[in-house]
Amino acid sequence: MESTPTERTPAVVAGEIAAIKAQTRKILLVSAVEVGRRLMEAKEMIPYGEFCKWLEEAVDYSERVAYKLMRIAEEYGPGLSVLSEADVSNVPFARLGYSQAFALLGIPAEERAEFIAQLDIEHMSVSALQQVIKDRNEALEEKTALAKKLKIHQDKVSGLAEERDQAKKEAEAKEQALWSEQSRVTQLQRELTVLQNDSVAARRMKEIERERDIAKINHAMAQADARYDLIVKGFDDLFSTIREMAGADPNAYKLFVNQTSEFIAKTARKLKRIKKNDTNGTDRTGGSRGSCSRNTMILRKNLPAG
Known part of the structure; x- marks a missing residue:
């Protein structure tokens, strides 16, 4: 007989998250993606305004950590989902911690793989990685x-x-x-x-x-x-x-x-x-300097001699 699929409920999702967390002390990127996917799934099922309460009671996550994990799932999930389990194990950055993976979101997606390949990020602390990213961006x-x-x-x-x-x-x-x-x-x-x-x-x-x-x-x-x-x-x-x-x-x-x-x-x-020294205020022809424009001065050559 075929087994009846388990109904997807917040409690079921919480149990799966707990099982994933128990697999390793450090949440790796692959695990973080899986947790993030399930958090997004639960968020859709839980009534509005009750998600934070569910996080604390069901999976012991703060809202800040939960939203980081969901962001990681959105950014890294599509790329990892197309790989087989064997392929994932051969991807160096798949073994990164979720905090490292979150820090790497400061690098544009199209440049992230090259940036990771240039550094031994797996063995870097989060603070060191954040400093490297900050220096690069600056x-x-x-x-x-x-x-x-x-x-x-x-x-x-x-x-x-x-x-x-x-x-x-x-x-x-x-x-x-x-x-x-x-x-x-x-x-x-x-x-x-x-x-x-x-x-x-x-x-x-x-x-x-x-x-x-x-x-x-x-x-x-x-x-x-x-x-x-x-x-x-x-x-x-x-x-x-x-x-x-x-x-x-x-x-x-x-x-x-x-x-x-x-x-x-x-x-x-x-x-x-200059103005002060010109006490008389008249030009050589006897006319007032203030009453003669440049164009008028030039046109004088056309006047008859007086």
């Missing part, structure tokens, strides 16, 4: 942080190289404009020499001098514009870089904030001194 975090910082600096170098190339092109264009203006100044100077002794030539000389002055001013303004744009662009890039440092390197962030603030303060003091 090293990986440091490596990731350094790689991120390297990427930031590589991108910055690439951006600066592009800016350098663009600035070089702009400088070449401005150099050509400068030579053109200088050629025009030389031509005007020659015309001035020819017309010096004539009254009409004298008026023309004033016009030429005016044009020459305007050409010089325009050249200076062009240089100032270019430098002003580079300064604005440089400050934008500097502020962006400083903000990126806030999370990656707080010390460097504070250093650059302080240095930048000091530089801006010094610059502001220099501007105040």
